[in-house]
Each structure stands twice: as structure tokens, then as C-alpha cells.
Amino acid sequence: MPSTPEGLSTLAGSLLRSDRVALEVTGSCWEVARILEPHVDRVMVVSPDDTGIVHARAKTDRLDARTLAKLLWSGELESVWMPDERCRVSRRRLARREQLVRGRTRAKNEIHAVLQRRLQGKSPCSDLFGVKGRQWLSTLELPLEERESVDAGIRHIVFLDSEVAAVERLIARQALEWPEIRRLMTVPGVNLICAATFIAAVGDPRRFLTSRKLVAYLGLDPKVRQSGEAPARSGRISKRGSAAARWALVEAAWSAVLQPGPLHAFYDRTRARRGHGKAIVAAPASSRSCSGACSPAARTTPTSNRR
Numbered sequence: 001m002p003s004t005p006e007g008l009s010t011l012a013g014s015l016l017r018s019d020r021v022a023l024e025v026t027g028s029c030w031e032v033a034r035i036l037e038p039h040v041d042r043v044m045v046v047s048p049d050d051t052g053i054v055h056a057r058a059k060t061d062r063l064d065a066r067t068l069a070k071l072l073w074s075g076e077l078e079s080v081w082m083p084d085e086r087c088r089v090s091r092r093r094l095a096r097r098e099q100l101v102r103g104r105t106r107a108k109n110e111i112h113a114v115l116q117r118r119l120q121g122k123s124p125c126s127d128l129f130g131v132k133g134r135q136w137l138s139t140l141e142l143p144l145e146e147r148e149s150v151d152a153g154i155r156h157i158v159f160l161d162s163e164v165a166a167v168e169r170l171i172a173r174q175a176l177e178w179p180e181i182r183r184l185m186t187v188p189g190v191n192l193i194c195a196a197t198f199i200a201a202v203g204d205p206r207r208f209l210t211s212r213k214l215v216a217y218l219g220l221d222p223k224v225r226q227s228g229e230a231p232a233r234s235g236r237i238s239k240r241g242s243a244a245a246r247w248a249l250v251e252a253a254w255s256a257v258l259q260p261g262p263l264h265a266f267y268d269r270t271r272a273r274r275g276h277g278k279a280i281v282a283a284p285a286s287s288r289s290c291s292g293a294c295s296p297a298a299r300t301t302p303t304s305n306r307r
Contacts, residue, residue: 022043025045219238
């Protein structure tokens with residue numbers, strides 16, 4: 001069947017109410033699930049890492065579908081958590097903001113490259129792309145092609161600044177109606193983007209029984225290796241789940257560890273043993289730092305803790 005609304009509607013019409021459907025996580029999997037759900041008993045969206053298909057020697061669509069069908073029939077598939085509409089909207093806005101910020105950074109780097117090629121010294125302004133910095137750039141004597149690059153870069157930055165501001169207003173407006181985001185913003189070092197990124201990735205924190213499960217969901221738990229009678233050894237963090245949420249937590253930790261309290265003490269102890277880099281990553285994963293996200297009064301049986 002073609003991956004179009006019409007093709008999926010034809011597929012849905014051929015299914016029975018007692019059928020179950022399994023599909024892997026893709027960019028369009030949630031729309032496929034939305035179309036098929038009313039026609040079948042259940043639609044399961046699964047992670048490729050949990051099926052073993054990624055490591056198969058022979059990988060085709062037909063073989064992958066057969067493997068999924070066998071795993072579904074044997075009951076060995078576990079569905080990932082399906083974000084609700086509010087989380088999906090927030091994720092798309094945050095992803096759009098990230099792409100805009102990356103584009104703005106590329107444009108700024110191109111201007112820095114022009115200055116480096118022309119052996120220009122350090123800007124007298126603290127902010128090269130502020131009002132005074134742009135005035136300084138306009139007074140530089142540059143070859144025609146380099147002047148064109150600088151002027152085009154400035155225009156691009158001005159446009160991207162307006163787009164970033166627009167999407168941040170949408171994110172802020174949504175955050176006003178999201179109590180969890182407002183609560184997270186009371187934590188030192190957690191701004192609007194950090195809080196919105198974390199909640200959009202996690203959804204309802206009450207679906208996690210313990211803070212350890214939340215840490216594992218975000219990929220901040222260390223890998224463990226053990227063989228025979230040798231003691232278990234911890235390695236690097238697993239990095240499963242949302243990379244954006246991990247970035248948000250680590251960014252917030254830079255400010256949070258400077259405040260007196262349990263998190264500051266945990267950071268100091270870890271830094272003394274493992275160094276600053278590992279300590280700043282471990283700080284968000286400490287049990288006390290995550291306890292605020294999991295309300296003890298609302299620990300309910302969770303759905304799958306996978307992304």
C-alpha cells in the first residue's frame with residue numbers, strides 16, 4: 001500500500017476489528033496510527049531498538065514486516081508512549097525553534113569567517129551582531145564579494161531573529177496554560193525553553209513509578225557491563241530517548257549546581273571523583289534532582305517508559 005491517506009484508508013478497510021497492527025517509529029508513524037486506530041483492536045508503535053531489526057543481516061520491508069508480525073503474535077512487543085496533541089504541538093514548535101537557531105548560528109559563523117579571511121582584528125563591540133556591532137561591520141572596507149556575504153548574512157540574521165521571537169511567543173503562550181512548565185521555571189537555571197523541552201519530551205511525569213525510570217527514559221542512566229563473577233562496571237550514559245531533553249537538563253544544571261543545596265553537594269562530590277564534565281551530566285540524573293518531576297502523591301501505574 002502506498003503511504004498516502006488514500007492508500008492507508010484502503011488498507012484500513014481491509015482490516016478486521018479484531019486485528020492488531022504494529023509499526024516502527026518513523027516521522028509519519030503517528031499519522032498512520034491515527035488513520036488505522038478506528039478500524040482495528042489496537043495499533044502498537046514500537047522502537048526499532050527493541051525489535052532487533054536494526055541489526056538484522058538481511059533488511060527489507062518484507063522481512064521487517066514479517067519479523068514485526070511474529071513478535072506481535074508472540075506478545076513480545078512493547079508499545080512506546082504516544083504523546084498527546086499538546087505534547088506533539090509543543091515538540092514541533094521547539095524543533096522549529098531549534099532549526100531557526102541553528103540557521104542563525106550558521107549565518108553568524110559565515111560573517112566571522114569573512115573577518116578571519118580579511119585579517120580583521122577583534123571587534124571593538126562586545127556583541128558583534130548588536131546595534132553597535134552591525135554599525136562597525138558596515139564601516140569595514142571589504143572586497144565586493146565579501147561585502148555581499150556580510151550584508152546577506154546580516155539580513156538573514158535579522159529575519160531569523162524575528163522568526164525565533166515569533167515561535168518563542170507561541171511557546172510562552174502555551175506554557176501559561178501548562179502548570180508543570182510554570183512549576184519547573186521556579187527552579188534556578190530553568191528557563192522557558194528548558195522547561196518546555198523537558199515537559200514536551202516527558203509528558204505526564206506521573207506515569208513514571210520512580211525517578212530512576214525517568215532517568216532511564218531520558219538516557220541519562222549509565223550503561224552497565226558485567227560478566228561471570230567480575231563486578232559490574234558502569235560506562236557512558238545510554239543516550240536513549242530525547243536528546244533535546246538531555247540538553248535542557250544539562251543546561252539547567254550549569255546554574256542549578258551553583259545554588260546551595262543537595263544538588264550542589266552532589267555535584268561537588270562527583271566532580272572530586274570524576275571531573276567536571278561527568279559531574280555536570282550526572283547532576284540532572286541524581287535522584288533528588290528528578291524528584292520534583294515525579295509527584296509522590298500521584299504515583300500511578302505507568303504505560304511504557306520508552307520514548
